[in-house]
Amino acid sequence: xxxxxxxxxxxxxxxxxxxxxxxxxxxxxxxxxxxxxxxxxxxxxxxxxxxxxxxxxxxxxxxxxxxxxxxxxxxxxxxxxxxxxxxxxxxxxxxxxxxxxxxxxxxxxxxxxxxxxxxxxxxxxxxxxxxxxxxxxxxxxxxxxxxxxxxxxxxxxxxxxxxxxxxxxxxxxxxxxxxxxxxxxxxxxxxxxxxxxxxxxxxxxxxxxxxxxxxxxxxxxxxxxxxxxxxxxxxxxxxxxxxxxxxxxxxxxxxxxxxxxxxxxxxxxxxxxxxxxxxxxxxxxxxxxxxxxxxxxxxxxxxxx
Numbered sequence: 001x002x003x004x005x006x007x008x009x010x011x012x013x014x015x016x017x018x019x020x021x022x023x024x025x026x027x028x029x030x031x032x033x034x035x036x037x038x039x040x041x042x043x044x045x046x047x048x049x050x051x052x053x054x055x056x057x058x059x060x061x062x063x064x065x066x067x068x069x070x071x072x073x074x075x076x077x078x079x080x081x082x083x084x085x086x087x088x089x090x091x092x093x094x095x096x097x098x099x100x101x102x103x104x105x106x107x108x109x110x111x112x113x114x115x116x117x118x119x120x121x122x123x124x125x126x127x128x129x130x131x132x133x134x135x136x137x138x139x140x141x142x143x144x145x146x147x148x149x150x151x152x153x154x155x156x157x158x159x160x161x162x163x164x165x166x167x168x169x170x171x172x173x174x175x176x177x178x179x180x181x182x183x184x185x186x187x188x189x190x191x192x193x194x195x196x197x198x199x200x201x202x203x204x205x206x207x208x209x210x211x212x213x214x215x216x217x218x219x220x221x222x223x224x225x226x227x228x229x230x231x232x233x234x235x236x237x238x239x240x241x242x243x244x245x246x247x248x249x250x251x252x253x254x255x256x257x258x259x260x261x262x263x264x265x266x267x268x269x270x271x272x273x274x275x276x277x278x279x280x281x282x283x284x285x286x287x288x289x290x291x292x293x294x295x296x297x298x299x300x301x302x303x304x305x
Contacts, residue, residue, distance in 0.1 A: 043279045047272035056272075063276035072260065080256040080281075083166055084234040091174050091181075092230055096223055098178055099185035100211055115186075118179025126176075130244035133172050134159065159245060162253040169241065169254075184226065185219055192218035224296055232289035235281045257281045 012019065038053070043063060045056040067073060098118070105111040121129070136142050137158045145155040158164045196214045205213065239258035246254035257277060265274025 042272045043276035063273045076257045086170050095181035099182040103189045121176045122180035160249050162250045165250045165254045188219040188222040231292045235285045
């Protein structure tokens with residue numbers, strides 16, 4: 001026991017600056033992630049702003065029951081899952097494919113240029129991005145409708161079409177996030193032993209076979225980890241972009257749980273009800289992460305823990 005304690009103290013002294021640098025991040029998590037959890041109890045209370053959290057009366061599961069019996073429940077759940085699955089099916093693989101393609105580029109100048117160009121959209125404010133999308137799809141002078149009119153088609157108000165909203169949102173996310181999301185896979189590819197490529201080449205494997213049998217297996221653990229993390233956020237669709245793009249006409253396909261929480265809590269002032277809906281969302285996300293991580297450990301022997 002004493003040896004373990006001395007060993008721990010020695011490591012703490014040796015790496016003291018690393019632990020000191022960790023303090024601001026730990027404080028951030030405590031203040032902005034853990035302390036606010038105290039307020040989750042209002043999901044089980046009839047919260048009154050003037051009485052405060054502690055003095056507001058308990059109502060148990062009443063808010064959850066109200067949400068489950070609400071006519072919006074299935075619509076919100078369906079839209080949240082569909083939009084998230086669309087991102088998972090189309091956007092997630094594109095980041096991996098883009099990283100694999102970029103890894104095959106030998107011209108360093110061209111490679112760095114492509115990386116920079118594709119990374120930049122991620123750092124553009126979502127307000128600006130949605131403004132660009134709105135301008136491009138404007139029914140009168142948007143570039144998309146101008147092209148349609150030049151080709152003999154009829155101009156359309158795409159953002160008012162409920163059947164178009166999900167695809168617009170998906171394409172916007174692909175343009176904005178694909179380059180940035182590929183960074184982790186590019187870093188993983190850099191760690192793949194170059195001798196494996198040489199051995200595959202000697203065995204007669206072309207570029208495609210090298211990608212399938214060397215590059216992809218080399219980054220598979222990283223892909224699995226990122227997939228688990230992505231599934232954990234399947235219930236957390238980026239509500240900022242949806243709020244900036246959707247309209248009452250597109251609620252049927254665009255309204256998700258996070259946008260409902262925003263409208264109910266901040267706009268209507270139903271803080272207790274909105275907290276209950278948000279807590280339900282978080283619990284579902286936690287269950288998904290635990291389930292997927294369990295099966296990943298059993299089937300692929302790779303997981304978050």
